[in-house]
Amino acid sequence: MSQAATAFDPQSPEINVIDLARALACLERKILSTPPDPRLLYSSHERTKTAANLEYARTLLLRLEHTSSRLKIQSRRQEAQSTLLSQRALLKRITDRLHELDQEDRDWPSDASPPEDDLLLSDDDEPTATGPAPPASMTSNPHTDTQSTLRNRFRPPSPIQADTITPLTPTSPSQNNTNTTTILESASTTQADLTSALTAMATQLKTNSLLFAQTLEADKAAMAQASEALDKNAEGMSVAGKRMGLLRRMNEGKGWWGRMMLYVWIGGLWVLATGLVFVGPKFRF
Incomplete structure (x- = not known):
């Protein structure tokens, strides 16, 4: 287990x-x-x-x-x-x-004729039942009696049963034609289903190919627009860098010496303002 x-x-x-x-x-x-x-x-x-x-x-x-x-x-x-x-x-x-x-x-009746193969067998058996019958009546050979006895086990020689067997022969072609027609219709239906399925698959494959091509074209257009936007941004960044350099030079004035002079002027003004505020009021005129 x-x-x-x-x-x-x-x-x-x-x-x-x-x-x-x-x-x-x-x-x-x-x-x-x-x-x-x-x-x-x-x-x-x-x-x-x-x-x-x-x-x-x-x-x-x-x-x-x-x-x-x-x-x-x-x-x-x-x-x-x-x-x-x-x-x-x-x-x-x-x-x-x-x-x-x-x-x-x-529920198929036991005495009814089968569709294809059994009818062919019954047609082959009928000459054996009718052919050896005349020699059996003309001779009294014990072997012939044995053969007739064995034949009677499977096909009794009564005229009633001969009448019931005889109508089977005309119905065999129609039955064979019906079965052949049914098989051909089934095969044609299967072939039509396969053909429609293959056609649908080919149509879907073609549609998918067209959609894929359209998607590639749209992606190419999007990539071109993105590259143009990146070029514009790069140009804008370079222009902004130039402007920032100009502003830096304008703020610095004459360079390092100008910055030092500016600090001296600021210190002198700070000393003057302190003297005016704290030292100036002490002088009496």
Whole structure:
């Protein structure tokens, strides 16, 4: 039990979402289409494989529901649960339709003619039933009696049963034509779906290429405008630097000697003002 738990490696939720979407799309196209896949109508093996695919899709759905219940963000959890709810409804429809096809195959009458291969076999068997009949009546060989007895186990020589077998031969071409038409219609529908999907992908790729080219052109224009703005800012900075140098030279006057003379004048005026305020009133005239 521990080895099985260790060997089990669950896939990531993103891969499970992609696998579930692909499986449901394939099953919906195969079962819910009108008409459904002809192989599902006459082949129990094909229905068994489809049932296995349904079980796999149901397992993925349960795994994703368990994963979505542990999401912490409420908006993402609600969105995931709504998507899984719609997928569960689609899975139920597919399952019900598969059960109906299985029941239709079980309700097929035992004496009715099969669609394709069985009719060909019955046509091949009819000459063996009618051909050796005259020699059996003309000779009394015990080997001939044995052959007639063995033939009677599978095909009794009564005229009633011969009448019931005879109408099968005219219906075989129409049945074959119907099945061939159904297969051709299914193939043409699949081809049309693939063609439309490829056309849509090509259109989307072309649109994305045009949008990318337009984005590149817009980026080029924005880069050109940004470079022009940077050049203008550089020119403005150089002009401002020149103006600041001119102002600095105007403030300094004649340089270092002019600054010293300015300090001397300020000191002399300060001494004169102090003398007038404190020393001048002491002189009496």
